[in-house]
Amino acid sequence: MDDVDAVTRAVLTASRLLVAVSARSLAAVEERLTLPQFRMLVVLSTRGATKLVVLADLLQVAPSTAMRMVDRLIAAGLADRQTNPDNRRETLLRLTDEGRRTVAEVTARRRAEITGIVERLDVNQRVALVEALTAFNEAGSEPLAPAADDAGAYPLGWVDTAVKRGA
Numbered sequence: 001m002d003d004v005d006a007v008t009r010a011v012l013t014a015s016r017l018l019v020a021v022s023a024r025s026l027a028a029v030e031e032r033l034t035l036p037q038f039r040m041l042v043v044l045s046t047r048g049a050t051k052l053v054v055l056a057d058l059l060q061v062a063p064s065t066a067m068r069m070v071d072r073l074i075a076a077g078l079a080d081r082q083t084n085p086d087n088r089r090e091t092l093l094r095l096t097d098e099g100r101r102t103v104a105e106v107t108a109r110r111r112a113e114i115t116g117i118v119e120r121l122d123v124n125q126r127v128a129l130v131e132a133l134t135a136f137n138e139a140g141s142e143p144l145a146p147a148a149d150d151a152g153a154y155p156l157g158w159v160d161t162a163v164k165r166g167a
Contacts, residue, residue, distance in 0.1 A: 036059075
């Protein structure tokens with residue numbers, strides 16, 4: 001087995017672990033929120049008030065699919081619509097306070113579980129993991145997630161790639 005295959009297997013295994021952590025972090029809200037709906041909440045959380053067509057593009061779904069998702073989030077009290085103050089013909093979608101709380105709670109559960117896993121590693125393993133994951137993220141053009149105490153941090157460490165690209 002060559003090293004590329006060994007690394008690929010290790011990353012796939014880590015990915016499986018992280019997906020499990022993600023699923024568990026959503027468990028408390030799974031009765032009222034699907035993973036795609038949560039993903040929409042995170043995008044709204046990172047971008048603020050957003051037009052439907054932009055939201056659909058960011059999620060890589062059809063506008064009609066995005067509209068159905070938004071309607072469900074509005075019905076659940078997690079998002080709402082507002083008239084764009086700069087263009088009264090446009091509607092913007094945004095999180096409600098409950099939507100922001102939901103994103104923050106799921107993010108906190110995910111961070112806590114990952115912290116627990118990392119704490120079981122010894123110092124040398126942590127250093128090696130940071131170096132390996134930093135290199136992996138750089139190879140994949142993924143910016144570093146913010147620190148836990150970063151007040152301006154995006155939920156789950158996700159970054160607004162439109163801002164990153166200068167769009």
